[in-house]
Amino acid sequence: MGLLSVIRKQKRRDREVRVLVLGLDNAGKTTIVRRLLGDDEAAVRRTAPTEGFCIRTLVLKGGYRFHFWDIGGHRALRSYWRNYFERTDAIIWVVDATTPHRIKGEAAQELAALLSEPSLYQVPLLIIANKMDLLAAEPVSSVRKALGIDAFCVAGAAATIATATIATPTSRRTPLEANQQTASDTMASTWAQAWPADELSQLDGRRPIHVMPCSAYTGEGLSNALDWLAQQAIQRLYRFDTRGDLRSSPSCVLSEQQHSVAL
Ligand SMILES: Nc1nc2c(ncn2[C@@H]2O[C@H](COP(=O)(O)OP(=O)(O)OP(=O)(O)O)[C@@H](O)[C@H]2O)c(=O)[nH]1
Ligand SMILES: [Mg+2]
Structure with a gap:
């Protein structure tokens, strides 16, 4: 039995899932x-740049322990990212949707480097287009384009991609979002169909990628994002479990732990 199989077997027994949270x-x-993690509002709104990394653990329904490795994204820290790639089960890549120039340049380059990492091959990737509460936020379709995700498919990087949208209040819509109003409203009512069951059974040998618009400030979109990630990660590690108990929602959170380390 190979080392990877041994690790997977151990993880399955422990129901441990390791998620890297990366981005600029x-x-x-x-x-x-x-x-x-359901921190109080003051803690959510008052962050400081992460100097090293912080591990937060969510226990989801079914006893699955999701360890979120939140790693500092400052340029000086990025060379340390690779120290955490080993045994990663899922990646969350976060972009600030109000900075199209950074998405197209720096973020796209870093993401391309990440996706070419052999140790991360096949690891599910959730891309969060964050700060959708702000007027300056680009629509998710533009974020996806700026990141060059489609090129990974064309280049044969074997990805399955889905993009979802959230319905932004009309008063807060950017001109671009307003143009997409009809499509956006339609998509918002079909969240659950964004990743059909068929898709999950076809993922062997490929990397699932999902692009989700969210606002960490309002929380909009995050529950759906976590839901997708949980299903992908668990399906990858514990493919014999049923999907029935994987539907995550805040009520599925049973406990948490925290561990911070400065580099
Ligand atoms: N308006 C708005 N601001 C946000 C949102 N999410 C984060 N911010 C703000 O963006 C800034 C950066 O947020 P952080 O969560 O510290 O960013 P980070 O990616 O962890 O940054 P590093 O630790 O330096 O890598 C803070 O001022 C946050 O309050 C959001 O959804 N909407
Ligand atoms: Mg941080």
Whole structure:
């Protein structure tokens, strides 16, 4: 039995899932993790740049322990990212949707490097287009385009991609979002169909990628994002479990632990 198989077997027994939360500095990684963990409003809204990393653990229904490794995204820290790649079960890549220039340049480059990592091959990737509460936020379709995700498919990087949208209040819509109003409203009512069951059974040998618009401030979109991630990660590690108990929602959170380390 290979080492990977041994590790997988152990993880399955322990129901441990390791999730790397990566992205450029100021993207909103720590805010997202705090929102997911249900921290109080003051803690969610008052973050400081992460100097090293912080591990937060969510226990989801079914006893699955999701360890979120929130790692600092400042340029000086990025060379340390690879120290955490080993035994990763899922990646959350966060972008600040109000910074199209950074998404197209720095973020796209870092993401491309990440996806070419052999140790992360086949690891599910959730891309969060964050800060959708702000008027300056680009629509998720533009974020996806700027990141160059489609090119990974064309280049044969074997990805399955789905994109979802959230319905932004009309008063807060950017001109671009307003143009997409009809499509956006339709998608918002079909969240559950964003990743059909068929898709899950076809993922062997490929990397599932999902692009989700969210606001860590309001929490909008995050529950659905976690839901997708949980299903992908668990399906990958524990493929014999049923999907019935994987539907995550805040009520599925049973406990949490915290551990921080500065580099
Ligand atoms: N308006 C708005 N601001 C946000 C949102 N998420 C995060 N922010 C703000 O963006 C800034 C950066 O957030 P962090 O969560 O610290 O960013 P980070 O990605 O962890 O940054 P590093 O730790 O430096 O890598 C903070 O001022 C947050 O309050 C959001 O959804 N909406
Ligand atoms: Mg941080």
